[in-house]
Amino acid sequence: MPALPGVKGRVMSTDANVNGGGEQTPPVKLTRKDFVSDQEVRWCPGCGDYAILAQVQKVMPELGIKRENTVFVSGIGCSSRFPYYMNTYGVHSIHGRAPAVATGIKAANPELSVWVITGDGDALSIGGNHLIHAIRRNLDINIILFNNRIYGLTKGQYSPTSEFGKKTKSTPFGVIDYPLNPLSIALAAEATFVARSFDTHTNHLQMVVERAMHHKGVSFVEVYQNCNIFNDHAFDMFTARDVRDDRMIELEHGKPLVFGKEGDRGIAIRDMRLEVVDLNNGASEADLIVHNEKAPDSYLAYMLGRMEYPEYPVPIGVFRDVDKPTYEDMMRGQIDEAVSRMGAGDLDKLIRGGDTWVIE
Amino acid sequence: MPALPGVKGRVMSTDANVNGGGEQTPPVKLTRKDFVSDQEVRWCPGCGDYAILAQVQKVMPELGIKRENTVFVSGIGCSSRFPYYMNTYGVHSIHGRAPAVATGIKAANPELSVWVITGDGDALSIGGNHLIHAIRRNLDINIILFNNRIYGLTKGQYSPTSEFGKKTKSTPFGVIDYPLNPLSIALAAEATFVARSFDTHTNHLQMVVERAMHHKGVSFVEVYQNCNIFNDHAFDMFTARDVRDDRMIELEHGKPLVFGKEGDRGIAIRDMRLEVVDLNNGASEADLIVHNEKAPDSYLAYMLGRMEYPEYPVPIGVFRDVDKPTYEDMMRGQIDEAVSRMGAGDLDKLIRGGDTWVIE
Amino acid sequence: MESTTILNNVEEKHIEELDTVVIRFAGDSGDGMQLTGTQFTNTTAVVGNDISTLPDFPAEIRAPAGSLPGVSGFQLNFSSHDIRTPGDEPDVLVAMNPAALKVNLPDLQQGGILIVNTDAFNENNLKKAGYASNPIEDDSLGGYRLFKLPITTLVRAALRDDVKLPPKEIDRCRNFWALGLMYWLYDRPLDPTMKWLEAKFKNKPELVKANQLALKAGFAYADAAEIFTTHYRVKRAAITPGTYRNITGNEATALGCVAASVLAKRSLFYASYPITPASDILHELSMRKNFGVKTFQAEDEIAAVCAAIGSAFAGHLGLTGTSGPGLALKSEAIGLAVMTELPIVVINVQRGGPSTGLPTKTEQADLLQSMFGRNGECPVAIVAPATPGDCFHMAVEAFRIATKHMIPVIYLSDGYLANGAEPWRIPRTEDLPPFQVNFQTDPDGFYPYSRDPQTLARPWAVPGTPGLEHRVGGIEKQDITGNVSYEPENHMHMVWTRQEKVERIADDIPDLEIFGESQGRLLVVGWGSTYGSITSAVEEMHKAGKSVSSVHLRYLNPFPKNFGEILGRFDRVLVPELNMGQLALLMRARFLVPAISFPKVKGKPFKISELTDKILEVYEE
């Protein structure tokens, strides 16, 4: 009988190329250019998406993944045009469904490096449910959410991350929905890797993308992205160069939470509330929370993720990075186990299963 | 021109009856029987749903809400049969969509007392997105999630709350999805009221349902419910009478977190982790966390909500109860504001809006 | 062999020859009627009769014991010639309690045999069944051959001494007692069931003993008791030689998909969200991991179809399955599969609609949804199995077409096929038509939307292949290059191309075969699960010497090439469907034939008699 798919050698012939071109053999060193597709980029001049695209294209070769083993999956939105500009495999799917499409791709072929590019509407409005379920399953995929706090492609309606009271095309009297915090949602969905950066902070953005890539398991990255057409300056009040140091804080594993131009302020916890303390009067480094990406519980990440300007500095960096077995590995594991327990499937045996009788 | 709908007296004539039968006039005292419909209850003998139905029917009259001003909305599932058994208005909608249907009802007529009855699959699998959005909008509706950690109606597939590794009809080799924690999800979705109880703890269940009803804004209540056909004894290991005191903890606002038959154990926080401490050796009440439903941040509720047996006692009670303006009130507010600013809408003016010209 | 000895000592009693018998076992959900039915079926198969069976479960929610909604039934039809349906009206009804009687009596033939367990006809049960007076005491059952047996009492008596089991357990042997009785009545051997019991309860010897005793007791009772003067024999049927098994449509569908995976040498990826009556396919496939089958229980139907699309993009056989409401939810994403021209198969096990409808009942009302239920001009291929066994074959076909033509295929089963069972002649793997699935690997002159001249299929180029990096998506594509294009002429061309891809499948599927004369007065046209009843009805017409023929469509989009031409050869065309005339509408629009629709939308299959009556009416007009 024919060779059994997905059994002999575990992964099916589709993967042959992957293994053939395998991670074993030292990867040919590629450059940024190798990841630039032939498609003309179609974002508004000045859009934050350009910066993010540039960083991703820059990081890719450094990560040494092959173009042919990389798939970018997106939904619908300005940000979701992203895959067209990457010279890799790509699926520009339908609105909100990218995590589900990516799940099918990764589960089918775990050797692939799978990336989900999505927007605040795509991921948190129509796609919210797929997002949390992809996260809880902990597939080894990297989800990058371009958060511009607006619906760009449809020309300016509010999104689930738009500020309360904001006037938009669909809310001339102001938004009356309370915004969602993407990090809170990801953590509540049991995310194993959660990070945040923003479009113009190139080095930091590169670092975060690399960390996400290296994390085995689902990686959720929120990137603040400026939509200069429909929601310009959305993040300036804390990302602007001159105020950044005082209004943002970069999380670093094992380091106390210090920020400010003079590095003279920090974050402490006092009877179950986070507090900004002044190291110049009263507080000392010892009082500060020491960041711990690896904390078994998601409490700390959850707390930090909820800090908002002006009450707190806005945190960026890696909030959480812990290890758990991935969905696709366990799926493969069950297949291996089944094969070793019952033997590779025999179709004749199978369809003869149950009571049979013979008519001569 | 005709009276303007939804403007004069703010709520439209549909509501006349509501006002007519209005909250002003002292409500006639009803009894449990008044809320029992003529439909034969169709759950398996021994199903936990019976107990929950009984408590809700018991509490209703005590809350003094009128049957005609009450609407029960559900999705699909065993639990979702609930509305048929309540002698009130009801919608047995489609799978996962109850929060959206309830949103339309409540926004249309804020005078109504609107209840959503849903299951762990209905609310967290197909309906997860509607759930989090209904919660973040903070409509004044009461959501009761019957969590039996299984798909009952479809006869025994695993649900988003099923335990990792569990063998079910659709997972003969064991579940490889990490379960969702309903409380974490609700809190991350900015819930203003979050509580938990279980089917056989009648008084506690009544208390929680009443609290939910009295809370102005969205109320999310998780109820552990035993499915004796497809997932029997799912909660016994901590809800069973003999072990309950040692394996569960009842949260009470303003009280330190103490539990155990002898009340000799408690919950403290030590470098960012919750810890079970023994009051007999070492720890004192002073070390314990004092529960605070009203905490402005959801940290504490989030932490407590993640305590699981056997590492921790399983918490029940009200985790969070804070006030925020409701969606329907703000919606009405904007309408009032618009009317007072622009005057009640005049159709002729409106359709003549913009540049016009006259042809003689 | 044991059975023969048993058979011998009953020779005194009168034996009557029958050629077809329809039996229905009915009782409470707890009474094990499905098991009883299956055992009778298997034994009957071994004896060499042709069989067709239909279980009738209670609605999804478990109802209280003894209540009407709690009634569970199992009907089987066995014969000495070949049959295609579970039969219209039972000749024999075994009713284990009042509710079972109430629900099933209306179907029993006048003068039919009615066996009741009198012990269950107490006050309480009668009330639950809504009987004012006890039907077996008043003479409301005059029209039937009623046998009143105190089965519970008899079972207890038979087991009392030799079995150490709690009373409850002992009572649960009732169904085997009844089975034994029926074995005597229809002259079946006991030992297949005896053996089955031994295997089944290997580690519970006490249960084996109890049930075997009950079985024998029932048999012996019938043999000894005066009440049964006659018993019946049904000769073995002339059945094509081979190895047979009983198979339900859902089992056959699942096996067919596994077979497709083996034949195509591609892993099967099944993404589904549970829904009645499709869930069993998920249960079945989730046990096939040693075939490399990957099953994914998605968070909803949309995620399921999207994951299937993703898996197809990655080179797997992408499969998703659901029922009507789920198909509605999948419609937008199926459009993505049409646009990206990826091969997925969408199983729709139709149930009563609209909306939640009648989840446990059968219906054929999703044909037009399958044809048109997507935005834009969005054609897909559609196939529909005709019998439980045919589900295996058509599942393989669905994947053969999807992968060869690079197109989504909708596979329309229904509740009747899904749960109905029939003996199925098991094919040998080497007899199955293998089919080639080739991935593009050569980067030379590769374009994602270049086309095969025959089929217009685009190449299947999967991630992991160097040099074939490309992007697909839901926005209109420029032909060949696959780049986004808003160009008017290209759009028209692509709309035409997607349509033409479907049309060309007609070159790749068998012509319709006519059952009966190739021309004449009346042609009956059917599709899907109505095959059995339509063919049986037409066969009766043949016996009656009427010029009636039938064709049965298993390929609905595109239609087989010779369909239009066949329609032209008959004076009248009748189209019985378990919907309001959906195929009829397509036929009238396509061929402008005055096809007469015969709709039935009651959650039940056609009775042969309903069809023969209608056929005659149209025939005589």
Added chain:
Amino acid sequence: MESTTILNNVEEKHIEELDTVVIRFAGDSGDGMQLTGTQFTNTTAVVGNDISTLPDFPAEIRAPAGSLPGVSGFQLNFSSHDIRTPGDEPDVLVAMNPAALKVNLPDLQQGGILIVNTDAFNENNLKKAGYASNPIEDDSLGGYRLFKLPITTLVRAALRDDVKLPPKEIDRCRNFWALGLMYWLYDRPLDPTMKWLEAKFKNKPELVKANQLALKAGFAYADAAEIFTTHYRVKRAAITPGTYRNITGNEATALGCVAASVLAKRSLFYASYPITPASDILHELSMRKNFGVKTFQAEDEIAAVCAAIGSAFAGHLGLTGTSGPGLALKSEAIGLAVMTELPIVVINVQRGGPSTGLPTKTEQADLLQSMFGRNGECPVAIVAPATPGDCFHMAVEAFRIATKHMIPVIYLSDGYLANGAEPWRIPRTEDLPPFQVNFQTDPDGFYPYSRDPQTLARPWAVPGTPGLEHRVGGIEKQDITGNVSYEPENHMHMVWTRQEKVERIADDIPDLEIFGESQGRLLVVGWGSTYGSITSAVEEMHKAGKSVSSVHLRYLNPFPKNFGEILGRFDRVLVPELNMGQLALLMRARFLVPAISFPKVKGKPFKISELTDKILEVYEE
């Protein structure tokens, strides 16, 4: 008045009479072409011509300045007799940059007037537009009457001294310069635009001045310069007296829904998820809060329709709106509305499909999805406006039918109607047909599924009403009581009842009116947005003395009562649609007429010439 004086001093130049002119303004997204077009439209309306306009936006994503996808156009057709379309091919093209020329030139009539801003034809822009050599230098434009004007330079010159604005701002006045030029060319007064500018920039006097100067400068330039020897006059058309405004389909749809709310005295609840080209309806309605309109931007389309259903259950006019992909997502929930028999209206502004398709282009390919895109037998009523102004009327109709017949209504607009504008004679509220919406209030003998003998509608009993407590849902209902029922006969009865409810709407809608002779050789059948082009084409046939008539369907389910009978009166039936023949399929199936489909699926409306050609072809055959 100022304009007349201006008009006087140009009398020297030669004036030519025209009866119809088609102009297209084209430039970069940033060039304000939409504004220019609207101003020309309004002024032309005031002059008393009949007008029809069509904006042509770039695709959803903002493209880089000067690029081809960034081109924005606005076409208007004005005439001394009445017209119904924006015109096939422009007589005049104003191209503000190379990309605009590249994209629009193919449509310009041979010998047409072509006005270009030479300043924009630089190296860089030519490259972006993909021009190897400069088309206005080489003689590739020989076939047109090319006018090369250095508009930017001229504007700067004109404004230099009097205006204190940054250069960038000054250049942005280009479009008003071009507008002034066109006003001279077609003999229009300046002052409506002068006044408009004053109002528009009330608080920016410098902008008023700048643009007014530019406008006058353009006018004066044309007047003075030698290049224009002739200018044109288009007589006022004979238009029904009344007050007019320009209105787009989306505006009219929104206003119609508000009107329905006022007429029915019920609050309007609009639940929607943004999607092109339907989003403007949400934007429009969200500003109507002083009418008590509640707008809800849902998390997705499914939530939107479910919220609309909830609001209808609570007694509001439940409305949801979307485009094709969204309708696909709503299909399961629309089934719930059918089952619960609640009155909701579902607006579908159709766009190019399948899948994401061509989001900004027009198409009519969701008719069959609207008819059949749900599980089970699930009929709904369907209406479709014929013109932008008709959107107002049909929106009111949709709610009248939904509430009177207690049934969901799908309202099919499309991208062409949505963004296209026409002068609309404004109705007076008291002239609008009021319609009664009655809630049940009397508990006596109340049953949730009792039925009105005429319409079979069930009572609308809303929460808040004592004594009418009841439960509805998606499981099959027992008629009258509304209790859950799995009973076979009841299911058939309810399937029939839901179908019959739709059929009976036919008694409640106007008969079809025939344009042309009531019988003859060829009948052209259309629906929705093709009204203008079809009617114009048929009118040309009348002029040519051909026996061609047309009917236009605005009610698609059910069909108007006299439809079938009318079809019988013509030798041939032609059905032009912006799809592959969806209405044609329904007609063929229903009436067995050999209707000939004339499909166009290019994201664009029919040209009159395409239709006349096809009509003649079919006519002569």
